[in-house]
Amino acid sequence: MSSFPRINIPKVLEAQAKYNMFTCVRPVAMHIENPHSLLNMKLCAIKDNICGIPEPTTCGSKMLKNYRSPFKATVLDMLENYGTVIVGKTNMDEFGMGSTNTNSAFGPVYNPSFDKTQKKLSKYTLSELQDNEETYDFPKHIAGGSSGGSAAAVASNVVDFALGTDTGGSVRLPASYCGVVGFKPTYGRLSRWGVIQYAQSFDTVGILARDVDTSKLVFDYLNEFDEKDPTSLLPPLRKRIDELAESRNKGLQKLRIGIPKQLNLDVDSKVRESWIKLISQLFEQDHDIYPVDLPSIEHSIPSYYTLVPSEAASNLARYDGIRYGYRSESDSKDDVLFAPTRDQGFGEEVKRRVLIGNFNLSHEAYISHYLKAQNLRHQIKLDFDKVFRFPNVLTSSQPTSEGMDILIAPTSLSTAPTVEEANSMTPLEVFVNDALTVPSSLAGLPTCSIPMKTPEPIGMQVIGQFGDDNLVLNASRLIQQSM
Ligand SMILES: NC(=O)C[C@H](N)C(=O)O
Numbered sequence: 288m289s290s291f292p293r294i295n296i297p298k299v300l301e302a303q304a305k306y307n308m309f310t311c312v313r314p315v316a317m318h319i320e321n322p323h324s325l326l327n328m329k330l331c332a333i334k335d336n337i338c339g340i341p342e343p344t345t346c347g348s349k350m351l352k353n354y355r356s357p358f359k360a361t362v363l364d365m366l367e368n369y370g371t372v373i374v375g376k377t378n379m380d381e382f383g384m385g386s387t388n389t390n391s392a393f394g395p396v397y398n399p400s401f402d403k404t405q406k407k408l409s410k411y412t413l414s415e416l417q418d419n420e421e422t423y424d425f426p427k428h429i430a431g432g433s434s435g436g437s438a439a440a441v442a443s444n445v446v447d448f449a450l451g452t453d454t455g456g457s458v459r460l461p462a463s464y465c466g467v468v469g470f471k472p473t474y475g476r477l478s479r480w481g482v483i484q485y486a487q488s489f490d491t492v493g494i495l496a497r498d499v500d501t502s503k504l505v506f507d508y509l510n511e512f513d514e515k516d517p518t519s520l521l522p523p524l525r526k527r528i529d530e531l532a533e534s535r536n537k538g539l540q541k542l543r544i545g546i547p548k549q550l551n552l553d554v555d556s557k558v559r560e561s562w563i564k565l566i567s568q569l570f571e572q573d574h575d576i577y578p579v580d581l582p583s584i585e586h587s588i589p590s591y592y593t594l595v596p597s598e599a600a601s602n603l604a605r606y607d608g609i610r611y612g613y614r615s616e617s618d619s620k621d622d623v624l625f626a627p628t629r630d631q632g633f634g635e636e637v638k639r640r641v642l643i644g645n646f647n648l649s650h651e652a653y654i655s656h657y658l659k660a661q662n663l664r665h666q667i668k669l670d671f672d673k674v675f676r677f678p679n680v681l682t683s684s685q686p687t688s689e690g691m692d693i694l695i696a697p698t699s700l701s702t703a704p705t706v707e708e709a710n711s712m713t714p715l716e717v718f719v720n721d722a723l724t725v726p727s728s729l730a731g732l733p734t735c736s737i738p739m740k741t742p743e744p745i746g747m748q749v750i751g752q753f754g755d756d757n758l759v760l761n762a763s764r765l766i767q768q769s770m
Pocket residue numbers: 383384385386432433452453454455456457458595721
């Protein structure tokens with residue numbers, strides 16, 4: 288049966304006007320009901336690099352502003368079949384490149400949770416604020432990126448959940464800044480088919496929601512092998528993971544929790560305090576806490592920012608103004624159309640990464656940069672394998688009973704900066720901001736950022752071994768419920 292579900296359009300448009308979280312809103316969402324599904328009638332927003340609704344798929348870029356994909360992403364198709372209502376497509380850093388969501392052709396996304404927090408902490412009463420909203424000019428904070436629109440849509444209560452993509456933290460960082468749950472599953476769990484590639488050996492579809500229960504529900508529905516995605520985890524591996532998890536029969540009463548020493552470096556005092564508070568709480572609840580050593584993760588940022596631009600440079604070579612997307616009208620004397628097309632169609636950050644990536648892949652730098660970064664990635668994976676109790680089904684690691692069930696670390700170095708602060712950051716400072724999220728991206732590990740009960744939103748990550756998504760989600764739920 289198809290129907291027109293009642294979306295509160297004025298509420299969506301009001302939130303859109305304040306926070307700029309959508310690249311397009313569907314005024315009336317036609318949808319097919321599925322009364323057998325727990326996702327039936329749930330409202331959802333989709334990051335605008337996931338192809339397949341009649342509206343364009345833009346990747347937050349001028350290059351694809353009018354691009355209508357002939358494909359429908361498997362994850363979107365599944366959601367529609369389960370009766371989910373797609374409210375709109377969400378704003379993002381162009382092609383997923385950024386941590387601030389200020390690199391979008393649609394303008395920045397603003398942080399709804401910070402907005403609420405500032406109002407709560409201000410000296411004005413609620414009715415004074417409501418009556419004179421424009422008069423009180425609080426500095427706007429960023430939502431974080433690159434799935435900033437998805438995080439803001441969830442934080443402002445206009446959808447039940449949203450899909451994002453996480454290459455090096457793009458689901459978790461905005462979740463942390465906006466005070467919502469951001470789950471990045473194991474690489475290969477959810478289908479990437481129909482998701483526009485940024486860096487294909489990292490890109491992972493992730494889920495943003497207000498609670499872990501909803502994230503788990505959506506994950507359970509989408510967690511299936513897809514033969515159209517060559518990187519989808521094969522059924523025998525999925526089966527092996529399930530068998531191992533069953534044989535371990537791990538309850539949640541006494542978890543072995545690792546605290547990565549190397550991630551203790553540059554976090555600011557508010558984040559550190561909240562981290563310590565959570566660890567003490569877990570200790571009091573009778574879990575075992577241990578410091579763990581992951582020496583190679585100090586090289587995560589250089590490794591990530593060498594490999595990812597290299598993959599991106601190859602992936603983005605297709606935007607040349609000939610096949611699809613933006614085409615320059617410049618009648619330059621050059622007979623090369625693609626140079627002005629790419630110059631005008633891409634934003635600054637994308638151009639920077641394409642240049643870096645092509646250099647890394649050049650004859651000059653391939654061994655000294657690209658291969659070195661691959662080696663570091665391998666070392667990082669090995670380091671993680673040494674600390675977990677659950678074996679890695681890809682590397683057949685031999686874990687010991689002294690291994691950890693999960694690791695806990697902050698998601699971001701600080702709370703969300705203001706838009707002004709973000710705009711004054713150098714590209715290198717923006718890269719460094721991902722220090723806490725890229726290690727598990729390099730190793731493809733399931734990781735969930737959970738909002739702490741702090742006045743300003745702060746997220747803590749639960750990191751698990753490759754394939755151990757259910758333990759990560761169950762432990763995250765335990766943490767969220769016991770706060
Ligand atoms: N896409 C992501 O996961 C965000 C990361 N900051 C990047 O620019 O690569």
